[in-house]
Amino acid sequence: MIELKQVSKWYGAVQVLNDCSAQIHKGEVVVVCGPSGSGKSTLIKTINALEPIQQGEIWVDSIPLHDPKTNLPKLRSRVGMVFQHFELFPHLSVTENLTLAQVKVLGRSLDEAKKHGLEYLERVGLIAHKDKFPGQLSGGQQQRVAIARALSMDPIVMLFDEPTSALDPEMVGEVLDVMVSLAKEGMTMVVVTHEMGFARKVSNRVIFMDVGGRILEDCSRDEFFGNPDARQPRTREFLDKILHH
């Protein structure tokens, strides 16, 4: 469903993605991990063209993102994204956050959009907060609303860019719970995260990136966690550091 072919990207002279290739199939949950500065967030943002690339090809549902003629807004409306800092629109109520793009982008009626959005708000357990504003919710609640907002667009894939790293430790669980249930329902997901528990529990595959924007590992979860001897030294070092605490 998603295919990256030899993708490279530079910020000025600094290369942030180096010849990255990967495939994500329908229904797969792929975790992308690696140290800071390895380009994980940049990589995931190229999948809905929030970050342009200078070399390579990206195909999403058979649509070429690297083609300048592609209607990017239309494509993005089918790719859900959840950000590290939630990025709800603070001047709009929770309900308005859920309906804005459904109405303006998908052309749904306000009633239809409300009904649809509130179903997802119910699912993330926040229906009681539908009339509040984002600033009146906790971080964990805001992130759950952000997930509901993305789901309201009925995306074909969900991208998560470090969805729990800006949260208080106590709130990580409630967000991961929502993500786990999504994964179990068969949603195609690409998740940049350091939550190895999540990766172990629900991911199908793990992609490990290293500084300089290279993909070092791309293998099944069982292989990634269960067969350390077959991993690159850099991957072993990373796993040792984050798993043994």
Place this chain on the structure above:
Amino acid sequence: MNWDWEIFFQDPGGQHTTYLEWLMSAWGWTLSVSLLALLLALLMGFMIGTLRTLPKHPGWVLFGTGWTELFRNIPLLLQIFLWYHVIPALVPPLKELSGFVLVVLALGFFTSARISEQVYSGIRALPKGQFYAAQALGMTTWQSYRYVILPRAGRIILPPLVNEMMSIVKNSSVAFAVSVSELTLFALQVQEETARGVEVYLAVTGLYVVSALAINLLMGQIERRVQIPGLVLPGATGGGH
């Protein structure tokens, strides 16, 4: 000192029956110049300020920056004279325009440069993630600005914007230089005619203060109304002094 406020009920001779009526008419001209220039300034200011933030359109950015620097780096009084004497000489059709229209254009464009600067900084002050989020939901650049970026930037810059609105009333006094019969010209002429400079200048001062304060009060109401629940932005509260 002897006050003589009776002066305002005397007949100046001419089109006005009393000096008071003349004063009110002058106030009307001041408010008309200010409001029309303000509309023009808001429209152009928001447009130019927005253009300057479009990363993929260097041509628009250059145009917006050029506009801003041009209109904010020439003294306002000189700009009035340029519009009155120089520009019509270069662009003959503009000779048809009255002094009033030229003053509105001059004051409007001058203020639009200042508002554009505020709009530009307001947009730049927003986290980039907000734009990303709007785009990720499939919004076009125009929709992102219309529904997300500008409503937020507008709130951030409301206090300096109120300042600008009050300034425009005060700056409209330069219109006297091209004989628009507004408050300052009234004061100059009537003080000459009646030699009651103290009363005349005090009355005119009072009307300027009342006009600016009215804007301040009105905008204070609007500011409270658009305040975002649960969000505390530095400088987003208070009366915009």
